[in-house]
Amino acid sequence: MPTTQDALSTALDLNWIRSQFPSLAEKVNGYPAAYLDGPGGTQVPQRVIDAISDYLKHSNANTNGAYATSHRTNEIIAGARSAMGDFLGCDPDEVVFGLNMTSLTYAMSRAIGRELGPGDEIVLTLLDHDANFAPWEALAERGVTIRRVAINPADCTLDMNDLAGKINSHTKLVAVGYASNAVGTINNVKEVVRLAHAAGALAYIDAVHYAPHGPLDVRALDCDFLVCSSYKFFGPHMGVLYGKGEHLRRLRPYKLRANTNESPNRWEWGTLNHECIAGITACVDYVADIGRRVNPSISSRRPAILAAYDEIVKYERSLCERLVVGLRTIPESRLYGIADPGRFEHRCPTIAVRIDGHTPLELSTKLGERGLFTWDGNYYALNLTEQLDVEKDGGFLRMGLFHYNTVDEVDRLLVALREIVAR
Numbered sequence: 303m304p305t306t307q308d309a310l311s312t313a314l315d316l317n318w319i320r321s322q323f324p325s326l327a328e329k330v331n332g333y334p335a336a337y338l339d340g341p342g343g344t345q346v347p348q349r350v351i352d353a354i355s356d357y358l359k360h361s362n363a364n365t366n367g368a369y370a371t372s373h374r375t376n377e378i379i380a381g382a383r384s385a386m387g388d389f390l391g392c393d394p395d396e397v398v399f400g401l402n403m404t405s406l407t408y409a410m411s412r413a414i415g416r417e418l419g420p421g422d423e424i425v426l427t428l429l430d431h432d433a434n435f436a437p438w439e440a441l442a443e444r445g446v447t448i449r450r451v452a453i454n455p456a457d458c459t460l461d462m463n464d465l466a467g468k469i470n471s472h473t474k475l476v477a478v479g480y481a482s483n484a485v486g487t488i489n490n491v492k493e494v495v496r497l498a499h500a501a502g503a504l505a506y507i508d509a510v511h512y513a514p515h516g517p518l519d520v521r522a523l524d525c526d527f528l529v530c531s532s533y534k535f536f537g538p539h540m541g542v543l544y545g546k547g548e549h550l551r552r553l554r555p556y557k558l559r560a561n562t563n564e565s566p567n568r569w570e571w572g573t574l575n576h577e578c579i580a581g582i583t584a585c586v587d588y589v590a591d592i593g594r595r596v597n598p599s600i601s602s603r604r605p606a607i608l609a610a611y612d613e614i615v616k617y618e619r620s621l622c623e624r625l626v627v628g629l630r631t632i633p634e635s636r637l638y639g640i641a642d643p644g645r646f647e648h649r650c651p652t653i654a655v656r657i658d659g660h661t662p663l664e665l666s667t668k669l670g671e672r673g674l675f676t677w678d679g680n681y682y683a684l685n686l687t688e689q690l691d692v693e694k695d696g697g698f699l700r701m702g703l704f705h706y707n708t709v710d711e712v713d714r715l716l717v718a719l720r721e722i723v724a725r
């Protein structure tokens with residue numbers, strides 16, 4: 303097996319990419335830090351750090367005042383809405399900023415739930431993160447029937463027959479993840495949206511895990527809502543919701559009188575995190591710059607973002623294959639999720655394993671001592687760990703690969719795992 307970065311051909315300029323992230327220079331116990339913990343939150347490029355601190359230095363104010371820094375704040379928020387419009391493929395006023403995906407989803411479930419009651423049904427999946435489950439399940443208090451879609455345990459994919467069978471004329475909303483943050487499965491969300499709409503239901507997509515790994519196009523998906531978190535795609539700790547304009551205008555949010563009835567203002571309560579909103583523009587521009595380096599003839603932001611993801615997808619898939627093939631040489635390991643490289647277009651490079659005789663916490667701790675940052679547990683994909691019966695034994699060891707990771711990091715991880723298991 304080749305061991306250098308050159309072994310994987312990619313159009314990505316990895317030297318430039320890695321030079322953008324100051325944290326990649328960190329060391330732990332003399333080892334270079336390898337961030338395989340991106341599913342819990344990615345690293346940020348210097349420009350995001352700069353945008354946040356520049357905002358605080360030069361533009362720090364509340365919105366809508368009659369003076370320079372307040373004007374700048376308004377402009378920075380408008381700029382970030384436009385950046386997210388390019389990232390998601392929607393209009394800027396269909397972009398809602400919030401604390402994180404979870405709180406945005408609770409806000410939306412409360413607003414949608416106001417119109418629901420006994421006789422109405424909501425379809426959820428057992429593959430989803432709890433943040434796209436619990437806020438909807440809470441509507442059972444209003445008499446709404448909750449239907450739960452099963453998974454195929456052999457490869458941790460959604461059981462689409464079960465999903466289709468659970469949608470009926472009473473269904474008012476189908477909430478589904480674009481990709482699983484635990485086992486990496488990419489769901490056929492376009493088909494889920496089609497099935498939901500055929501029954502007259504809304505489709506709510508959790509794209510938190512997918513957003514750093516693949517392009518988002520809410521118009522092509524035709525989803526009603528899509529949520530993501532910028533801290534998972536190289537930005538600050540915030541959440542972003544896309545809603546079709548007609549829904550954002552028609553639904554009734556719980557809100558203060560101080561919020562106007564204009565959308566998206568009616569969904570954004572209190573004072574937002576302006577400095578992080580400044581950072582969101584910077585992280586979207588970072589992704590676009592990857593695309594411009596791949597194809598210098600592209601200058602507009604949306605096409606540049608799409609060009610970046612074309613290469614990110616290919617590069618991450620080859621890293622993923624290397625890790626999965628390597629894990630197979632550790633006989634004590636068991637991989638959860640799609641394992642056949644021929645089907646890798648249906649998974650993100652997010653790998654969950656268990657290794658006989660070692661708890662995920664022990665493995666993650668020992669890897670951490672060698673500068674290899676991974677995660678252990680259920681990562682709030684609690685329904686999944688319960689179904690696979692790993693919850694009581696510490697869940698999985700999760701390794702997430704991103705475009706800033708390298709072949710050498712994957713190889714270091716495999717060597718370290720073999721050593722830990724051999725002891």
Ligand SMILES: Cc1ncc(COP(=O)(O)O)c(C=O)c1O
Nearest residue numbers: 402403404431433483510511531
């Ligand atoms: C798939 C998925 N959905 C939702 C969330 C919750 O996101 P947030 O932390 O922005 O509330 C996470 C967080 O890990 C996630 O991975």
